[in-house]
Amino acid sequence: MDSLISAAARALAAGDVFGALNRVALRNDAPALALRGIAMARLGDLARARALLRAAGRAFGPREALSRARCVVAEAEIALVSRDLAWPTKDLDAARSTLQAHGDDANAAHAGHLQARRYLLVGQLDAAQRTLDQLDPTLLAPAARAAHALVIAGLAVRRLQMKVARAALQDAAREAQGAGIAALVAEVQAAAADIDAPAARCNTHGSSQLLSLDEVEALLASRSFVIDACRHAVRQAGVAIPLASRPVLFALVRALGDTWPGDASREVLVARAFRGRQADESYRARLRVEMGRLRTLLKPLAGVIATRNGFALQPHRAREVVLLAPPSDDEHGDVLALLVDGQSWSSSALALALGASQRTVQRALETLAAAGKVRPVGLARSRRWMTTQTVPGFTTSLLLPASMPAD
Structure with a gap:
């Protein structure tokens, strides 16, 4: 590696994008193309960056598998930033294996970090956790360690483990300060502010109150019977009954929760679950079938009883029924x-x-x-x-x- 390539690489590592480009902007050899691609990504021109990295990958010879793998990892990072979630993850897996085989543990760890970030974005929390457990963050540069801590915080927030999330954000802030990159520091500060923002609405006894993530965590751990309209489930004291794939049943339990401790009329239930205008015999028969299914699913936490007017919800142990709804009423x-x-x-x-x-x-x-x-x-x-x-x-x-x- 010649002196200009080395100097450009050091400039990029320090966040001096223009200093790196000044050294390699007129060169078209493989290392220069790779560095130019990374520099263009830092400047936000992601399309140009991906084109340069692909050209660099082709320019590296068959004996330069390590350099080609690094180009794949860089392209994967650009795909993640540009939210190209359909980018072929098998290429990243192969690149990570190549990096590990050649002893490039730092870049292999970075590749694993990118995999964990993608899993987090698409909601595959268990896969993200397994990937994080396999990584050694000490192999990462300070900026990458800050991003790693942000992934841990994001995973903890999704799982409502707020103590873990706050500790990870403190680690991210420390690493971001050590990296000396202002944009990264701002990103960590924004993430810390986000977890204190209102996250849900709690509706009970006709009143509505905004809750933070810490308060939501406490509510879901309580003895309250919670109808979770954010994630379409019924929860109580750590027990969850998912209804995301059963929209009719969730509409019924939400209607029952809205009228608790009273009952919900058949007309209301038909309108909410089936969008019917009148509870005729056909709708009443269908309602009885769906209520039987709901009764079976809710059996560990509550009963559903028929009344003269309609149906009523009877929690086994909870003293109150709470509706947890999104803070925004927007349909989408x-x-x-x-x-x-x-x-x-x-x-x-x-x-x-x-x-x-x-x-x-x-x-x-x-x-x-x-x-x-x-x-x-x-x-x-x-x-x-x-x-x-x-x-x-x-x-x-x-x-x-x-x-x-x-x-």
């Missing part, structure tokens, strides 16, 4: 929750992260765009979506149904 709050990170997302990446069909996400984006809440960037297959303004007053974690396991 889950889409906004992902876009609020300030990155540009494709509809396919949003669909992958939310576990929904791409057409469903496209319809939501069209509705939000008509309301002026999001805007498209680019055309056709390169189109991405961003928020038109910061969505105030809530964190994202409780608006993502796929982000929390039911157990």
Whole structure:
């Protein structure tokens, strides 16, 4: 490696992007192409950065497997930042294996860190945790250690482990200060502020109150019977009954919770669950069937009894029934929750992260765009979506149904 390449690499490591480009901007050899790609990524020109890194990967010879693997890792990082979640992860796995085989433990750890970040984005929390457990953060540079701590914090927030999240954010702040990168320090500070923002609404006895993530954690650990409209489940004292795949049953239990301790009429239940205008015999028969299914699912925590007017919810041990709802009443709050990170997302990446069909996400984006809440960037297959303004007053974690396991 010649002196200019070494100097450019040191400049990039120190955050001096223009200093690195001044040294390699006119060169087209493989190392220079790779460094130029990383520099363009730092400047935000992600499309140009990916093109340069691919060119660098092709320029490195077959005997330079280590350098080619590093280019793959750099391209994977750009794909993650640009929210190209469909980028082939097998390439990253192969690159990570190559790096480990050649003793490049630092870059292998960085590749694992990128895998964990992607798992976190798409809600695969167990896979993210397994990947993090295999990593040694001491092998990472200070900036990468700060990002690693942010992933740990994000995972803890999704699981509502707030003490773990706050400790990880303190580690991230310390590493970011040590790295001396202002943008990274600002990112950590923003993350620390986000976890103190209102995360949900608690509705009980006709009153509504905004809750922080710490208060949500305490509520879900309490003896209260919680109808979780954020993640479509019923919870009590650490026991969870998922209903995300049973929208009719969740609509019924939510209607029963709204009228507790009284009963909900058959007309109300039919309207909420089936969108029927009148509770005729056909709807009444269907209601009895669905109520039987709901009764079976809720048996560990509550009973569902028939009354003269309709049906009523009877928790076994809880003294109160609480509805935990998103802080925003927006119909497509889950889409906004992902876009609020300030990155540009494709509809396919949003669909992958939310576990929904791409057409469903496209319809939501069209509705939000008509309301002026999001805007498209680019055309056709390169189109991405961003928020038109910061969505105030809530964190994202409780608006993502796929982000929390039911157990």
